[in-house]
Amino acid sequence: MKARERERIVGGAVRDYIGAWQAIMRVEAQRDKDVAALHQQIEDVRSAAAEEIDGYQRSQAGAAAAMHAQGRNVDEIAELLEATPRDVRQLLAKTRGSDTAEQATRPNESAAQRAVSLARHEAVETSLRAVSLSRSEPNNPG
Numbered sequence: 135m136k137a138r139e140r141e142r143i144v145g146g147a148v149r150d151y152i153g154a155w156q157a158i159m160r161v162e163a164q165r166d167k168d169v170a171a172l173h174q175q176i177e178d179v180r181s182a183a184a185e186e187i188d189g190y191q192r193s194q195a196g197a198a199a200a201m202h203a204q205g206r207n208v209d210e211i212a213e214l215l216e217a218t219p220r221d222v223r224q225l226l227a228k229t230r231g232s233d234t235a236e237q238a239t240r241p242n243e244s245a246a247q248r249a250v251s252l253a254r255h256e257a258v259e260t261s262l263r264a265v266s267l268s269r270s271e272p273n274n275p276g
């Protein structure tokens with residue numbers, strides 16, 4: 135029963151992670167639209183979006199931390215999220231507020247990391263959703 139509860143929690147964390155990623159995608163799309171329409175305010179729009187994205191990235195970090203708290207190691211979390219162990223360590227460090235997390239979220243690095251992650255996450259979003267659903271209780275609807 136403990137294993138089933140852990141899997142339920144991990145499944146919930148995966149769903150939280152996916153939800154945060156989808157929210158980030160919506161925010162970035164809206165940001166790009168606003169920048170085109172309001173060119174004179176481009177710096178304000180980018181700043182507001184970056185703050186909101188940071189909040190969602192914290193949600194992702196929290197999801198990774200929840201998995202870690204349930205006994206998953208970095209490699210297992212990385213496999214589950216189809217991320218690199220380095221990405222997972224950065225997520226976990228962000229939840230601890232360490233200097234490593236601050237370095238990992240510098241604006242230039244963050245933009246580059248998001249550009250690379252965007253392609254990867256778009257490709258694996260369906261897989262993550264499938265993993266999330268397979269971890270939930272399939273024989274107990276509702």
